Amino acid sequence: MALKITRPQGTEDVTPKSINKWYTIEKVARDTAESFGFHEIRVPTFESTDLFLRSVGETTDVVQKEMYTVKAKETEFTLRPEGTAGTIRALLQNGMLNDALPQKVFYILSCFRHERPQAGRLREFHQFGLEMAGSQSPAADAEVISLAKTLLDRLGLKNIALNINSIGCPKCRSEYHKALRSYFAAREDELCDTCKTRLEKNPMRILDCKSPVCGDIGKDAPVILDYLCDDCSSHFETLKKYLTGLSIEYTVNPRIVRGLDYYTKTVFEFVTTDIGAQGTVCGGGRYDGLIEQLGGNPTPALGFGMGIERLLLTMESQGCEFLEQKTCDLYIAPMDADGTQKALTLVQSVRSEGYQAELDLMNRGIKAQMKYANKIGAKFVLVLGENELESGTANLKFMKTGEQFPVHLDERFITEFGDLAIQFLFDDILDDLKEEM
Ligand code: ATP
Ligand code: MG
Numbered sequence: 001m002a003l004k005i006t007r008p009q010g011t012e013d014v015t016p017k018s019i020n021k022w023y024t025i026e027k028v029a030r031d032t033a034e035s036f037g038f039h040e041i042r043v044p045t046f047e048s049t050d051l052f053l054r055s056v057g058e059t060t061d062v063v064q065k066e067m068y069t070v071k072a073k074e075t076e077f078t079l080r081p082e083g084t085a086g087t088i089r090a091l092l093q094n095g096m097l098n099d100a101l102p103q104k105v106f107y108i109l110s111c112f113r114h115e116r117p118q119a120g121r122l123r124e125f126h127q128f129g130l131e132m133a134g135s136q137s138p139a140a141d142a143e144v145i146s147l148a149k150t151l152l153d154r155l156g157l158k159n160i161a162l163n164i165n166s167i168g169c170p171k172c173r174s175e176y177h178k179a180l181r182s183y184f185a186a187r188e189d190e191l192c193d194t195c196k197t198r199l200e201k202n203p204m205r206i207l208d209c210k211s212p213v214c215g216d217i218g219k220d221a222p223v224i225l226d227y228l229c230d231d232c233s234s235h236f237e238t239l240k241k242y243l244t245g246l247s248i249e250y251t252v253n254p255r256i257v258r259g260l261d262y263y264t265k266t267v268f269e270f271v272t273t274d275i276g277a278q279g280t281v282c283g284g285g286r287y288d289g290l291i292e293q294l295g296g297n298p299t300p301a302l303g304f305g306m307g308i309e310r311l312l313l314t315m316e317s318q319g320c321e322f323l324e325q326k327t328c329d330l331y332i333a334p335m336d337a338d339g340t341q342k343a344l345t346l347v348q349s350v351r352s353e354g355y356q357a358e359l360d361l362m363n364r365g366i367k368a369q370m371k372y373a374n375k376i377g378a379k380f381v382l383v384l385g386e387n388e389l390e391s392g393t394a395n396l397k398f399m400k401t402g403e404q405f406p407v408h409l410d411e412r413f414i415t416e417f418g419d420l421a422i423q424f425l426f427d428d429i430l431d432d433l434k435e436e437m
Contacts, residue, residue: 010123057261101134120278131303142242331378339384
């Protein structure tokens with residue numbers, strides 16, 4: 001027997017059975033982003049490893065433990081672990097930051113991280129994300145947070161808490177780092193090995209460590225909010241005022257530092273308790289230094305990434321509604337090769353009007369064909385036997401009621417089918433609505 005090959009650990013297949021759930025999230029995400037004036041950007045799946053070292057940061061979990069780096073013919077690449085670095089690289093490379101600012105782009109893409117797979121934590125996962133470059137106004141932060149909130153609302157999600165924090169700029173952070181270093185140095189022996197190395201290089205990363213011991217020690221650590229400079233502090237105060245004005249509820253959580261190095265000032269997370277431990281559905285913030293760090297002119301920017309799989313788990317657990325799958329409007333059941341020839345042209349005419357149409361491709365008998373038509377949920381069925389072909393007319397059957405309607409098998413068919421479809425399929429939708437009410 002041939003070796004059975006299975007998908008790699010931490011990856012998922014999305015089969016047609018559940019694709020409508022993905023379409024729902026993608027459609028609502030695109031529509032929401034566009035309503036805020038964001039436009040879609042598509043970037044490569046892999047980038048030079050350096051891009052992530054310089055942006056995500058060498059002391060982060062992502063770079064230290066999670067990157068998929070591949071060597072192909074002496075050149076090294078990394079599968080993107082997140083969307084921001086590649087997107088900013090693209091904004092720079094395509095000269096978009098020389099255009100009118102702010103630049104506002106969104107993306108839907110896969111990310112790769114070598115983590116321990118569990119519910120809501122995959123090795124290949126998907127993000128809806130966006131970036132805005134050029135504005136340093138707290139109104140930009142408010143818009144980005146408001147967009148995320150609007151999207152969650154439009155998906156029908158409930159009980160998703162927004163946590164915000166400010167992690168300051170390099171100026172206020174150097175004082176804060178000193179305070180953190182002296183706090184953690186006192187308990188250095190207890191820290192995990194990774195955090196021991198972080199102590200000198202980037203002590204704030206210790207606050208983001210997933211090890212329970214480091215987490216515990218971090219609980220009483222000094223908080224960044226006490227170290228903000230005037231500029232960062234007033235930025236944060238204004239943002240909070242804007243959020244209140246938008247009736248967006250939030251909690252200030254001084255423990256959020258976010259997992260990637262490039263953040264400055266505002267950081268935020270949307271968190272649910274409905275899907276277990278991996279409850280952060282969205283994470284984002286401001287990264288005013290990143291564009292300069294990647295070789296551009298100093299340009300403030302911000303954005304977020306939303307985990308689509310986590311959104312999906314939350315929507316399922318909360319019983320949210322998804323867009324309906326499109327199903328077959330017309331199924332044609334031919335009885336022989338002549339019937340098939342006729343069916344091939346009839347389905348084409350119906351499809352050109354926007355209907356979904358299929359015909360038998362299995363040479364099944366009439367009984368088996370009717371069974372198949374039921375299984376795929378065909379709304380109308382047309383049987384094409386010898387008699388029908390001879391007379392040039394046939395009966396179109398509306399499956400829900402069993403009613404039959406005579407139609408012509410020539411150029412009149414499309415109009416006759418269209419009239420019946422509009423009448424019956426519309427009634428059908430109304431019936432369904434009434435049932436739901
Ligand atoms: P976590 O703390 O859960 O590891 P993170 O801080 O590493 O998250 P980000 O880099 O901010 O996550 O990515 C943005 C979003 O992408 C997260 O909020 C989450 O919804 C999703 N995400 C991150 N890693 C994974 C993963 N391995 N599997 C599924 N979704 C993920
Ligand atoms: Mg992570």
